[in-house]
Amino acid sequence: MSNLVAELNSLDFSVYIGGPLQAAVQAQNAASMAQVNFIQSIGFEEGASPTDPKKLRYVDFNYKKSVPNPDYDGSNDKFLEKEVEIKVPFLTMLSIPSIRIEEMTIDFNAKLTSTETKSVSSEFAASAELGINYKIVNFKASASYKRTSVTGSNVEKTYNLGVHVRAVNDEIPAGLDRILTMLEDSITSVNE
Numbered sequence: 001m002s003n004l005v006a007e008l009n010s011l012d013f014s015v016y017i018g019g020p021l022q023a024a025v026q027a028q029n030a031a032s033m034a035q036v037n038f039i040q041s042i043g044f045e046e047g048a049s050p051t052d053p054k055k056l057r058y059v060d061f062n063y064k065k066s067v068p069n070p071d072y073d074g075s076n077d078k079f080l081e082k083e084v085e086i087k088v089p090f091l092t093m094l095s096i097p098s099i100r101i102e103e104m105t106i107d108f109n110a111k112l113t114s115t116e117t118k119s120v121s122s123e124f125a126a127s128a129e130l131g132i133n134y135k136i137v138n139f140k141a142s143a144s145y146k147r148t149s150v151t152g153s154n155v156e157k158t159y160n161l162g163v164h165v166r167a168v169n170d171e172i173p174a175g176l177d178r179i180l181t182m183l184e185d186s187i188t189s190v191n192e
Helices: 004-009 018-043 172-187
Strands: 057-066 078-090 099-133 136-169 188-191
Touching: 018 099
Parallel strands: none
Antiparallel strands: 057 078, 078 188, 099 136
């Protein structure tokens, strides 16, 4: 019978288990770099010259706001409409991509089936001849024996690898959250 333990020991589990884990780490790294690239390309604009630092990108909004009339004396309008411009950092208006792998399950199944075969066959053949010719007797005899033995072993291998990955939208990292809070505080209202 073939040695199934040796067959299992010959499997490179570092490939079957480590390969998907390495792919998950690389995917997590790519997601982090995509977040950095998104912030740099969407949240900032180039300076006037290549040596100037990048500037935060803002979105400007204009709206009309009722404000108390400082010159109100009862004969004129109590409130005046003023045009107000708001400058909002663009990054505070977007959902910044932040994906992380929450769970990863690796299912590896190895099925080894061993079959041992042995076949033995025997053949025996004999023949004899007797001839009588005036005072001469001829006798011929022959015999043959043949034995055939075949021994074989067959190992059937089946491998199944299933990888289940569950990714979720992660919370914004603490440092980025602080920066976005500061940016929200920088929203300015400019009266015209």
